Amino acid sequence: MFRAKSFKKWTSLFMTLFMILSFLTPFDVKAAEKTVDIQILATSDTHGRFMPYDYAQNVEDKSGSLTQVYTAVKELRKANPNTILVDAGDSIQDNSANIFLKDDIHPMIEAMNEMGYDTWTYGNHEFNYGVPTLEKVSSQFKGVPLCGNVYKNDGTRLAKPYTIVEKAGVKVGIIGMVSPNITRWDAENLKGYKVTNPVDETKKAVAELKDKVDVMIAVLHMSEGSEYSEPGSGAKEIAEACPELTAIVAAHEHKAVPGTKYNGVLLVENLNKAQSLAAINIKLTEENGKYKVANKETDVTSKLLYVKDSKTKAINYEADKDLSASLQPYNKKAIDDANVVIGELKGGNLVPDDEVKGIPTSQIQETAMINLINEVQLYYSKADVSAAAAFDTRANMKAGPIKKCDTSLIYKYDNTLYLLEVTGKQLKDYMEWSAKYYNTYKPGDLTVSFNPDIRGYNYDMFSGVKYEIDISKEPGERIVNLRKMDNTPIKDTDVLKLAVNNYRANSHLTAKTGNEIYKDGNLPKVLDKDMVNGAAVRDLIGQYIKEVKGGVITPELNNNWKIVGNNWDAAKRAEAVKLINDGKIELPVSADGRTPNVAPITEAQVEEAKVTKKADIISFNDYHGIVEENGKDIGIAKFVGAIKAYKKENPNTVVVSAGDMYQGTAISNLNYGAPINDMVKLLEVPVSAVGNHEFDWGTDRIAKWAKDAGFDFLASNIYDKATGKPVEWAKPYKIIDVNGLKIGFIGLATPETAFKTKPTNVENLEFKKPEEAAKEWTAKLKSGELPEGKADVVIALTHLGSEQDSKTKEITGEAADLAKADTGLDAIISGHTHMTVAGTVNNIPIVQGYKQGRGYGKLQIAYNTKTNKASIVPSYVDLSKDVKTLPVDADAKAIVDKYVKASAPLLNEVIATTDKDLTHDKSGASILGEWTCEVMAKASGSQIAITNGGGLRTSIKKGNITVGDLYQVMPFDNTLVTMDLKGSDLKANIEHGIDNKEVGWVQISGVMVKYDMNKPEGNRIVEMKL
Template identity: 35%
Template sequence: MHKQKFGKILSVALSVAMVLSLSVTALAADGETHLTIIGTSDTHGNIWGYSYEDMKESTGDGLARVSTYVSQVREENPNTILVDAGDTIQGTIMTDDLYSKDTTDHPVPAALNYMGYDAWVLGNHEFNFGVDTLKEIIAQTDVPVLAANIKNADGSYFTGAGYTIVERGGVKVAIIGVTTPNIPRWDGTKQGVADLTFESMADAVADCIEEIGDGADVIMVSTHAGLSAEYSTDGADAAQTILDKCPEVDVLQLGHTHTTYINNDGAIPVGETKNNAGEVVRYDLTLNADKEITSATVETVSMADVEPDQGLRDVPAIKTAQEKTVSFIQDNVLGHAAADFQPVNEINGLPEGRLQDTAVIDLIGTVQLENSGADVTAVALFKDTSDLKQGDLNYGNMFDIYKYPNVLYTVEVTGAEMKAYMEWAAECWNQWQPGDINISFNPDKAGYLHDHFIGLNYEVNLSKPAGERIENVTFQGEPLTDDMTLTLCVNDYRYTGLKNEGIISGEKQWESSASVRDMLVAYLAEHDPLEPVVDNNWKITGVDLQLDNPERAAYIEKINAGELATPYNKSINLNEANNVVVNGLLYSADDAVSSGLGDTVFYRLRDLAVAFKGTTAAFDLTWNNGVVLTKGGEYTAASLAPRADGTAIDYANLTVTVDGTPVEVSALLIGGNYYVSAEGINTLLGINAVEADGVLTLTAEVAGPGSGNAG
């Protein structure tokens, strides 16, 4: 087995376009071998490149585009390997509403076979439809299906394999597949899941490496999990523990979190892509004659503007599935909406469906209560833009407001448990601060966890910290007391999550035979045309958004015009300076004007380091007998407090060591900190920030990991 690392030197590149030039095989030196590994993940049934909710082709995603790209890479380098990291058979109307019920000639294995995947690693959503359905789909693919940490009762691999060995150009590459062991947390009640054992990923990888022995030159791990822990305290669901425990690993592919991620730590190449086959992660390895890795690069490649592979679309199972799904939607008007169900957003990008009670939430809640007979139910707005527009409604519209194939459970809860659940859901908002002109959302808690409750009346006081927000809860006109007993209806995912969080303790009493989407379809058939109804059973309190303040109106006008970014995860606060704008986001920097330098505004350099983080203008600051600035470095020091009134201002010619080179700029020295002008920061960083009316504005590309929602 190959064990020697390549001097801990890794070239890392991030690409958003498909740029292929000279053949890498032509560039190989004597005895060298070049390997290319392409990874997909979280494609979620998007084969064609089509939005069934909107009934139109997409422009930058789908396996058909990935297939075109892979074919071109294989022409460039025959030593190419293709791996999928899971969440592959769920996510569209095609996969969830048609082919989960009749798996005959399933389009997903047909696509994997056509594209010649070398390995398919299972994801958590593979278990959404039960184990038997998954087995029926697996049986249709010629691709090795890997799940090293999922075992049958007898200890054997669930899929029959934990790893596979692929040979390219005389190099043997072992691909080990593992997935998040949290599957029972979400799908523990699905058919057959309780009969399986889900082990620590790192332990399973270590066992495979021992079993492989000297049988491979390169070890790749493809994991349907993020780098950091999701729920575990021991790292069982964190891919980082694989690197920590298994130094033999040469390449790591991540999945599950729907995030663009490329490592830059100089160890081994680690990459992850966003969902829906909108990009792939590409690794290029060079091995010498002794089959030791001498260099490696990792990049993500966008599928934007890539032409779909018509050959894949013409595969009979795929073509039939597409036609069948489109017909299922467009040829079946299920009913009509009498009016739009969601109010217009006051601020672009801030969904009113998460800020007030709306007809979409109340519709889903009504359907869930009627089908379950429960006292109370919970509903999340899974998609910020979900709406039912006035006019004809089809199955795509039902998918738009309820995107997951969930079923319903009922469970008995106490009033105390109910309140604890409501507080848990209310953590999805940030605490309101005096001066905030909008309500914003907690970036650490995804929108699909933001439940609203039907069957109770309540208030959410956002002036209070998380855990203390739910007030004045009543059930059927009476205050909800801790010792009251209620029947709660939630979807299957939420039930297992609440149980694992220790928020509820009761056992499932009832399970629906139909999915929530099917219930919505049936309800629509009986209530056509569908009227938007809002009972306003809850409201947000404890905030003063200064609705009549013209300064607020001016900010909102700029947001709605696209001049400022949506304040989604941090509210705009009128008590802050808001004098630095980076990529449309507002930041506050301590500033000053020196009478000796006219009206030039100077900004505290350390505040700019905070504001520029996460962009290509990012920089780190340290002190080594002078100011040392490292372009691209991550500034980790805590934000500084505003300077005290009356602090002396001194003019200074500041020499900054920038990436080892001394650069001189004009500055102000105030309270031991240096302040620079727009001209100064541009000189230091080689950027083009502009100051006008005291506001410094910078537009810079985003650098480093992106953001996304796990699922």
């Protein structure tokens, strides 16, 4: 198709450096209009999160903090200097904020001052410590405190009802009110003070302000709707009563409201713990010398900016370094406080060791841990009955000194305490709902198992009553012999006080819609919520240990409940327990990996285990040179740490690679894959498939990698054209003995390699059909004709692509085609397409471990020596979701440190800046793609430039651009080629790139193309011109 009359090559490094020159493209500036955009930035319910740290748990927590919010504020202020920063309260309570109340300045206030807050509306928790303390802390604030509906004895307000802030000639009135329910929560602290209706007070403020300002907003510590049916306790009531307001910043409910309207008034609300920042834009137009909002529908907009992406878990905003430095002394004080010893646990751990490995004791029998939690809840709520869950299967407190932060070991979350009124029937219905957690016991079962659709944190255990759970009965009929602690039976009509946490109360017990427990709509009554000034239950546990128990606790059992109906044979049960604990029987987990032990171990499984050999195959693919941890890329140190941890628990494990290991990052590329090869050696990888990018530096490099790290590349379908024989630098197969189980691996490369690497590197190679090679070598491995003898199981270790539909789970692609062929393979390991795959095609398991070490594929092999048949279970393990808690391997970290240090001088060099994000998505045309093509054209002196979207691997963020950034965008050291093309050739090339799912959308410059996606592929272009 192409007629190359002449061409020149340019190195990619030169191209990337040249590219920087075009970042400075000037932009047209629009003529100024008589409008002003006022930006309102708002936080609320920050609850002591001045730094990205959870002091109760004594761990870093980057989900939200003022230091991170400040990074976002700085960016938004730079974009629009006409910015007002406000807070809607609940700032100085929780996360150890109380330890700073007597300091000269509270860290939350210091942070707010440095960030330049204009106003701070008091929240209900500001009153927890008494008004004198609030006034002391408030006096430290450099902005204006607001609270227009709380009056002192002398009739003066505790704080101003409003203030006026002027920006760019626009006067903004800001009104602040607090929920009237503070008298319910802090009655003692508010004796002598009068709390009035916020609606009435806001009306007064509006009347006073309306002739003094151009626009009015309200910053309220009030939920969107009313609470306890208290008049004036909902923010939307104020919107209905005061249409003069342009916007309302609500708070208190800790829910994300990016923007909704009541009576034409925009309302936003933030998440708690500084997890989000609300941004409201108000466009004002000058008319007759006065600014006004011309159209409330179109000129007032809003959004929420999230510190952490809830889906990808990526951190959108890191902590501001200067503010972090200012707050470091407070951070140290809080961490030191978290490690203060508050008591001692004597007489043993709160939870005994698990009898069966993988079945948490805390969820199958009464434990002192749950009893302690319930004891605390009963004490502070004065309830009759208490319910609590084991949030984590590993939750426990061990004998010895108890630090303040140790309460988070048994109570992970910051739930608050609720008190409900229930009837005997409502209590039993709740208990039956909870008991659905267990699978129904069947004859032959030897273990208790859990419902895969129910999470462990939704299984509650009860104190204050006695009961049994008969798991031989169906759900809904399991709670038997329910009685009070004095053995008095509980009748349906009895009335009891029940203590639970806020999550259980709101999400299940009192939910008005979708209530699974009380489908008839007859709900328990809320008597009190957020008890003890809204203290977290885990903090109450510490307080109870220190103040009530005198600093000493012991494991205490009430003998008030147990599981019955599991009438298994004791001897067979003991045999099952031993096989499980020895790793010869594995307990199944739910498909999403979140619920353990989802099916019972049976007598039949015990008999089968006696004649079964097991092995696990961990496979990673398309690692692409990832050295350092960065977002979802966990890096060498944690990747090795995670796999070593698995191998320690599962000794019969082999780790293999499905290719494309080395090429892809600056540190790896600069060192020709050496850091990755060092990693491969640490992981004791015996074999690897050959990926297309293994050829990027020539075949000599492939042989050197294998020799240096002591493994074999496998490729049964790559032949030398000159000799007609398989290549010498790779073997067609390898048999690995795993505890007596012989596993044969056959290597297969994708035929796409011929055109998915530098052509000159593979011009002397032939890539034969994978199906033919697989059939040939499977037959040899299973016949026993090879020197190593017969393989029990044969697995194709490939760099063949595959995809899996997220809904139907259907697998397609090269690996699926291989499975459909009659090859005799037992399983297939895939790669190349950077997908998560775990399933079967034609009863043959296929796995692919996504990309860049973010996870791995796993084949769990169970080979029956009696029948000579193998059962192979495919799965995918996502490491990226646990990136924070993954173990760091010391030897692997040394590898990272070595190469990072050696590469830093070049990679950290800032060579340019950009004032906008250069975004890229290979599924469409992009800013970065067009810019790259413009540079290619300019560098080569061409009219038109074209590249595939998949060749650009990431976007470039606004700010400084380093050499390392450019390597991430273009990691493959490709070169530029120029050629003369006819118009028909150009059209065909661009047609091929429109909506190309394999290599990404074509990126172009120098030509304007119009296309119609409704037309057939290859005939979509309707117009093309220079």
